[in-house]
Amino acid sequence: MHRGGRVRGSGGMSPRLFWSVASLEARTHLSYRFNFWLNALVGFLVELAIAWFLWDAVFRVAEEPTIGGRDFDGTLVYYLAVILLAKLVRGREFEGAVSHDIYEGGLNRYLVFPAPYVPFKLAQRLGSMLAPGIAQMVLFGAFAAVFFRVPEAMRPTAASALGALAAVAMASLLYFLMDAAIHMVAFWADNVWSLDVAKWFVASLLGGYMLPLSVFPDWAQRPLELLPFRFFFDFPARVLVREIGPGEWALGMALCAFWCLVCAGICRWIWRRGQLTYTGIGI
């Protein structure tokens, strides 16, 4: 759809409107309670069980008492932190996705809304994941705290929880911007689902979700530090379990902010070009 004048894609949005969109989305998502909690509980237990048995098998035959700087208990606590914090970083993927709006012609209504599109989608995403994510973190975290032995050095403090909260907020923004950029490829491609899934595969390995990044070989450590993926899972989890000091935290946050700017720039660039090809009729 070719439109005259300025199109509001990623400009400013009033905080009041932002939070009212987020709140509406949160109420919508909490209405399907049975399915949501069943899936959340089974997903959590399966992930934890697989991690437990995998690392139990690894430590049974390992020659060293620690791998990647952690013993068996420490590794499980790392996984626990990653699994729980990821709920606030990933959200519900493909829910209210940008690509759906493009394919189904639903973008039309956003283009005439007196609010910019990208922050609007960010508010929707926050609303869909914030309340359920926090509820899961508290409930599952409390459950796990009963059954897991958390080493003294890894016990979260108020300061580490605050630092992790900030890291999760930044990670969530980065994840959203990367998602949005990928979904906007839908302006040209007939299906971007595969791209989104491929991004998750890469992020899960290079972000520390499948394996703690510290178990990767030495030659891979520097590239892993510089790439944006570690900020999704590894960085917030390590901040929470006090493996990252204030100096490293500040440096990490600065690098994550840099990647957010890069992704926002890419989003803006794709959005501007994509609109010129958008027809508004859906497929």
Place this chain on the structure above:
Amino acid sequence: MRRYLRLYAHFIRFSFSKAMEFRVDFFFRVGMDVFWYAIHLAFFTVLFAHIGLLGGWTFDQVLVFAAAMFFVDAVQMTVFSNNMWWLPFLVNRGDVDYYLVRPVNTLFFLSLREFAANSFLNLLLAMGILVWAVARYPDPVSAGRVALFVGLLLAGAVLHYVMTMIFIIPVFWLQSRTGLREVGWNVSRFGSRPHTIFTGWMRRIIMSVLPFAFVPSVPCAAHLESPIAAFLLHTAAVVACAFAVMLALWHAALKSYTSASS
């Protein structure tokens, strides 16, 4: 039987012509699966930098396992996945009616009508990786054993379909968006690791009630370890039981199907 084979050939032909209309998606899908293969190979490679055995299996054996997992997944994605995806929508919209009135078995039609031609290239790729992993395996393996291995893997793919259906069929009663599909997807992840890492009650569960160990870990064990007869009998019993449960659920579901959309 010939009628059904002819019908399936038509499904495949339609799917290929449809896939050719969405060429970009075709290549994206290939790329996605290449990433998935690479990620899993990297995962096991990094783990084996710290250990010599995982659940009693060497790196070469785990490579065969990973390749078998790619193969079963590719079969699943090509033959069943699209159909499983659409089934809850058809039930919720009352569209199963159109399939009930056709002179073809409804379960056959709904399970196999969409052949994912855009995943077919990935199936060839996965087969290539499987051949490579088996060929580089250091111990000699007879041709008969390889044939049996492929047969067990195909049985594993069928079992995966059956288990997925068992989790989707409750949509007839729950009227939720996807039934228990996500729950099924979550528990199916037990199949993504060698079953030998699981011990005690967990091992018993994944070898019986939630038999994801047969997709594809047990076929690998049958291929790499002796004796094979016990694996064959166990696999046959599990697949037969799961299939019977799925059929019973399916018939009960059709009886309670009201056609009313929600």
